[in-house]
Amino acid sequence: MNKQILIIGACGQIGTELTLKLREINGKNAVIASDIREGNEELMQSGPFEIIDALNKDGIEKILDKYAITEVYLMAAMLSAVGEKYPAKAWELNMNSLFNVLNLAKEGKIKKIFWPSSIAVFGPTTPKQKTPQKTIMEPSTVYGMSKLAGERWCEYYFNKYNVDVRSIRYPGIISWKTNPGGGTTDYAVEIYNNALLVGKYDSFLNKSTKLPMMYMDDAITATIKIMDAKPENIKIRSSYNLAAMSFTPEEIALEIKKFVPNFEISYHEDFRQRIADSWPQSIDDSKAKEDWGWKHKFDLHTMSENMLNSLHKKFEK
């Protein structure tokens, strides 16, 4: 049977680039983008689009039938910083969208699911360096709690109902096409934009806050790779640790200065500092490497070069 893909939350930071890449690989009509509202021009013009509320199971089911969908990527979520402002809404969206998709798979309407987890599943009591795949997990944000609970449900639906669901714990994702919305790691995207637009950045995290990060290209490669892997190679059905690089605001600023010599950074912590302080500084992703051949490509330097070149071209248009 032909692969027919539905992306829920296709207009978000990761959803946009994932949709474009999957369309490049599978052809535009095999990849249906959906979101609660329309996305940017490039996404909207690249293939079919449907309005879907991830909380409406019947609405999702209609689209599954309409396009004979076989795989769903559920990218809709409320991230860590916004989640702290709307705890009940974040829990509802993050959990019930997942249940909708897991239950549709259990009912035989979806063959394979991708659902992203996050480094936010870890908390202040987790070992901070090279955080292992299996370790203490006591997240302190609503977002992290919802992702940890979601991981347990993914494993449960796999064991109990044979639902083929696959997941990775994304670090902070850095990209230039679509801005992130409401995360704690967003500073690492804003900083590049501001470097080019105004030559300075006021960081909401202090200068020595080290966090795990990844360039979008690597995140998309990992997502497609885990979905393409043979089912027997996916030995972890909760979610895989994934890593590329770790840096602090001070380190990224120094890197940016190599390309934008007059760039200036200042620091004024806000409520997101506490969230960042509760997360790991680096991640051990050896299981993803062993099981399905994960390997990252971009480090801080190559990412900075690529980011600044791409943003420069974008702002010139």
Ligand code: SER
């Ligand atoms: N980037 C996310 C956030 O900051 C972490 O998964 O909320």
